[in-house]
Amino acid sequence: MSETAATHTPENGTAGNGAVLSIPTTSFRDGSAIPLIGFGTSSLRGTGAVTAIASALRSGYRLIDTAAQYGNEAAVGAAIRESGAARDEIVVTTKVAGGDQGREAARRGVEESARRLGLDRIDLVLIHWPNPSRGLAVDTWRTLLDLREEGLISHAGVSNFRPEQLVELHDATGEWPEANQIQLSPALARTDTVAFCDEHGILVEAWGPLGGRDGLPEQFALRKVAERHGATPAQISLRWAIDRGIIVIPKSSTRERQIANADLGAIALTDEDRALLATLDLGEDAAWDSREHEEW
Numbered sequence: 001m002s003e004t005a006a007t008h009t010p011e012n013g014t015a016g017n018g019a020v021l022s023i024p025t026t027s028f029r030d031g032s033a034i035p036l037i038g039f040g041t042s043s044l045r046g047t048g049a050v051t052a053i054a055s056a057l058r059s060g061y062r063l064i065d066t067a068a069q070y071g072n073e074a075a076v077g078a079a080i081r082e083s084g085a086a087r088d089e090i091v092v093t094t095k096v097a098g099g100d101q102g103r104e105a106a107r108r109g110v111e112e113s114a115r116r117l118g119l120d121r122i123d124l125v126l127i128h129w130p131n132p133s134r135g136l137a138v139d140t141w142r143t144l145l146d147l148r149e150e151g152l153i154s155h156a157g158v159s160n161f162r163p164e165q166l167v168e169l170h171d172a173t174g175e176w177p178e179a180n181q182i183q184l185s186p187a188l189a190r191t192d193t194v195a196f197c198d199e200h201g202i203l204v205e206a207w208g209p210l211g212g213r214d215g216l217p218e219q220f221a222l223r224k225v226a227e228r229h230g231a232t233p234a235q236i237s238l239r240w241a242i243d244r245g246i247i248v249i250p251k252s253s254t255r256e257r258q259i260a261n262a263d264l265g266a267i268a269l270t271d272e273d274r275a276l277l278a279t280l281d282l283g284e285d286a287a288w289d290s291r292e293h294e295e296w
Ligand SMILES: NC(=O)c1ccc[n+]([C@@H]2O[C@H](COP(=O)([O-])OP(=O)(O)OC[C@H]3O[C@@H](n4cnc5c(N)ncnc54)[C@H](OP(=O)(O)O)[C@@H]3O)[C@@H](O)[C@H]2O)c1
Pocket: 039, 040, 041, 042, 043, 065, 066, 128, 159, 160, 181, 182, 206, 207, 208, 209, 210, 211, 212, 232, 234, 235, 249, 250, 251, 252, 253, 254, 257, 258, 260, 261
């Protein structure tokens, strides 16, 4: 990691308000803290979403990942209020949907997200996918920088951007995103993209960190490492990522799994473990390709 890249302290979290979890943090380029383990919400909807997200917050999660596209921002807001967690301790992330890209459309999109969340400021806003066929990522990026300047958002970043797509934003504005949320697990180590982000002080967040859609939990190498540590395959995948300074945002509807996914302090992976896990990497080509894949 370069000097400007985020530092992380995987052993030292801070517990609060009787929460059972003590989640370690890393930091944005400006030094403000963000938990290394957050809570994903993509398939949660309605009252079930409120229950699951409030449960995660009560257990000690302080990073919540949503998106305009998920249709659950109102539920995230309701869960925050229901949980009783202090607003200034929580990092809320949302994302600009493909259909909201553009200079003015992105502004309206983020304002609508804030309204649905019931927040007067959003901690982190990402461009959900680059969607190159529309050519609006740079305009959208300029708007996020304006909104950060104006104070509606605290941090501006992107999701699913490849290094050359990050360079395009930087060339146009002189500003690197503060975070890049990408598909990442031991099945998709994304070594080059992570190295590029580290070099430019861009925090990496892992979506799909359990690798379920890539058949990762069934892999012998992962189960072998899990057995060695008396841990679950999910915990090993998550520990492997945070040891690289990468933020993980696993989603679970059950309280037991929510807690297990953020209770990683006792797991100390060895070089031998890491070598075994490295055999699981399917390579960059196995990840969804944001030069072609677009979302709205
Ligand atoms: N930026 C993007 O384009 C993008 C794309 C996809 C996702 N995301 C974000 O990333 C978050 C995480 O990704 P994801 O939801 O796709 O995948 P994930 O968190 O890797 O996996 C979630 C699945 O794993 C199960 N699970 C959770 N904990 C488990 C455990 N300890 N053992 C076994 N199974 C477990 C969950 O089921 P149960 O609920 O039954 O536990 C759920 O089916 C999303 O929720 C979303 O916030 C972003």
